[in-house]
Amino acid sequence: MPLDRDYETASALFLGPTGESMDFFRRCLADILGSHQTIRLERHNPADPVHHPLALQSDGLLEVRGRISARLHELLMMLQEGSSPIVSPRYLAHVCCEPTLPSILGYFAVMLLNQNNCIRSLGPVTAELETIVGHQLCRMLGFTVDPDLKHGLAAWGHLVGGGTIANLEALLPCLSLFLVRNLKFYPFAVLGALRDDGPLASVGRAFRMRTRSGKYRLLREMAPWDLFNLGITDVLDIPTRLRNEFGVSKEVLDSEVDPHTCQSLGMFQLAKRWNMDRLPKLLIASSRHYSWPKSAAFAGIGSKNIINVDVDNDVKMSISHLRTILEECLESKQPIYAIVATIGTSQEGAVDPVHDIIELRKEFAAKGLSFAIHADAAWGGYFATMMSQEFAANAGSTIRLRKETERNFASLKDVDSITVDPHKSGYVLYPAGGLCYRDGRTRYLVTWSAPYIEEGLSNHIGWFGVEGSKPGASAAAVWLSHEVIGLNVHGYGALHRRALLGGRLLYCHLATMSGDQVPFIVVPFNRLPSQRSDDPCETRIRTEQQFIRHRILGVSEAQLEADSDAVALLNSVGSELNLNPFVCNFRLADGSANTSVRLSNSLNERIAARLSVENLAGSPFIMSSTTFTQREYGNCLTTFKRRIGLTEGDENLVVLKYTVMSPFSSQPAFMDNIIGDLRKVLIEEAAFVINTSVSIASRL
Structure with a gap:
């Protein structure tokens, strides 16, 4: 599908930056409300007495309605003035975006009925939808699904969210840890x-x-x-x-x-x-999501029983370090719960080498060391829709995942369990997380009611996991979004191509902003192909940057798509998904780069404050920031600092980051506006930091 057709399809799935589809949305809401009233009328028995005093227009009724209107107006004003503008394409901060129209409509329709998917009798329709959605997610990720669940290795998945456990990212690793703990x-x-x-x-x-x-x-x-x-x-x-x-x-x-x-x-x-002298450990890269230590504590494993695996310069789990740890565990007879591979890190957009981890498991299983593999694809799971033989054969001139990323996505079918969040790259409203098991029988290891392991499908879907009550509206939202868009290269795959295009174009702008004639330096964390090569000489880097300026930036999508060399380069830049961190630095009067980590941190903190939601009225767009710690990133961070020119100080590094999810963000004119706004903020804040540091130095 051409990129411009992708844009048309994706645009129709959302309300639009200025509510372009609002009239259509109102008509759909009217259909929902009409259907809902029909449900109430059909459930009403004419023999019952009048329950509602509407016909009487009582003073009490009018007084309550007045309070509802007043407080609703108050709430709407608060939202207009201070809510995070997630629905705007200028929101580039976090893994969060405007939800799709079908997901909103599905949620709204069921929300009016207050269905609970704890057991089927509380949500007979939505519990069935959750079962269907679980199968859909399993298939999307490569698991084998038997619709009758009669085959022992049939995959099974379900949704999570709400109840006594947080319904965001931290919840899902908890479930997988309960699983591997109980399995062991x-x-x-x-x-x-x-x-x-x-x-x-x-x-x-x-x-x-x-x-x-x-x-x-x-x-x-x-x-x-x-x-x-x-x-x-x-x-x-x-x-x-x-x-x-x-x-x-x-x-x-x-x-x-x-x-x-x-x-x-x-x-x-x-x-x-049983006189166990060693309890099992959990292995995960140091770039892990912050929820994992919390989850380990919640599951009774303890955060101290997590072994951090080093990362390479691209923040992927280091296979060489992982091998060393496994050898040590085998030698000392240290059991292992599982290895967790992250499919889309929340700070860098990296994908761990799943294929290599699976090969290591085969090797060490033969030596007597067994463990599960869990894929934390909460962020990246839906990018699997970009994978298909048809697409791989005909996608030579369009946006696609990197080849190494495709190989790792193809290997997901061999892991044991996968976290995938529809409320992230599925563009569905919160709360809608998901968990899929390659062998559906493993769900009985996280149940709180017998049987613990039993073939067959229970009517009580809420038995499986740590939750009790959970909204049936989430299942309807996910189901309707899946059904309308499609979990394939022409559906969600097209939506993600738009997002990847936007993220990579913004990366290209950032990677080419710096130069000898400008007073600032912008360095993306993810390296250009020339910088990742065995010979990253300055000449090759500059040549590649010039190619980007002339063949990628500022050209129409039709021109870009017709340029196979430009598309090939575009498919190899930035992160593996559409999230990218970067750091800004400044040049001194003699043209040399600032070398102080402290001053660089000061500059990036000021830029982050200017572009944060806390500065909503004055911020031209919204980005976020984070801190890369020397302890967690090790040599990877040291290498990144050198690329920025920072050689003084071993402090942690303040990093800016952006996430492009909106399909409306990839238009060249829009990108030009964003970069123009960033350049203005950068120049102003760099001047402030320079003047302040010079003033302080003169007083010392």
Whole structure:
């Protein structure tokens, strides 16, 4: 699909920067309200007394309606004056955007009915929609879905949000940690049920499990190290095997296993009971989302049991460091819960090398070290819609993911569980997070009601996970958005092509803003292809920047699409997704770059304040900022500082960042306006920092 057709399709999915589709939206709302009134009329029994005093126009009714109108007006004024302008294409701060029209309409329609997806009887329609959406997300990510869920390895997914747990990013890793925690400890619970003084003692004397070496041993004779490293599928097969091989009924198994589960005893009581000298660890890159330490604490694992894996200069998990950690764990018999691969880091837009992590798992499984792999694709999951054989064969001259990114997305089918948030790159209203399991039976490991592992689909969808009540409106919003847009290259894939185009064009502007004749320096964190090469000489870098200025920036989309060399370069710049950090610096009077990290931080803090939502009235557009710490980024940050020219000080680095999600952001004239506004702010704040530092130096 041509880029201009992408733009037309994407534009029709939103209200528009100035509410261009408002009339259509009003007509849809009128249809919803008419349908809703029909529901009320059909549920009304004429024999019932009059419930509402409307016909009487009572003083009480008029007084209450007056209060509603007044307070509603007050709320609307507050929103007009101070709400974050997420619906504007000039909002470039966070992974958040205007939701699609179908998601708003789906949510609104169900919101009026207040459906609860805890159990199907509370939301019969929306619970079914959630089941459908779960299947859709699994397929999108590459998992195999059996509609009847009769096959043991059929994938399963569901939505999360609301209730007693935060409905944003922090929630989803909690669920996956509950999963891997309970998965690792489930064999111990079965071992407790097969004790000599229990009704399953005879089973315990005969029940064997396959070890990682391929040999079978009695479960009761295995040491904690062996139990921790049983294969995931082998663990999930235990209930079926006990039923088929020994005639153990579901009811007996539930009653005997339950007192010994991690949910009942707690992890540390289990550790004491089975003399475990080492509890499992969680491995994740130091660029992880901030919710992971919180989630580890919430799941009872403890943030101290997270092992940080170093990152390379592109903030991807270092495979060499990961291998070293795995070798050390194998040598010391340190169990591992899981390795978490991030598919779209929230600070840099990086995608961890999933393919290589999976290959490492195969290698270490053969050595006796078993672990799960969880993909935190909360941000990047929906970019999988850009993947298809049809698109790969015919996308030589259009916007696409990097080849290495495509390979890692294609490898998602082999991980064990995936976080994916419709309320991020799915463009759906909050709260709408999602979690998908490659083997649907694993959902019984995060249930709070028996059975713990059982084939078949329960009517109580709220059993699975840490939530109870949750809005059925979210399921309707996601379903309607999926159905209208389509989880394919021509639907959501086209929407993400627009976003990627906008993000990469803005990156190209930033990567070419600096020069010897301007008083400032702008350095994107993500390197140009020439800078990532084995020979990143200055001549090649300048040549590449000149190519960008003349062949990419300022040209029409038709010209760009016809220029295969320009498209090829555009598909290799910026981050792997559409989020990019950068740093501004300034030049001294002699033309040399400022070398002080402290002064650079001061400049970027002032720019961030000018472009923040707190300065809504005076900010030309909204960006965000963050801090790269030396402890978390290590040599990666040291290298970045050198590229900026910062050689004085080992302080943490203040970084600006932008996220382009709006399909309206990629027009050349719009990008020119954004860059013009940024240049003005940068020059003004650089002059302030320079003058202030000179004034302070003269007084010392």
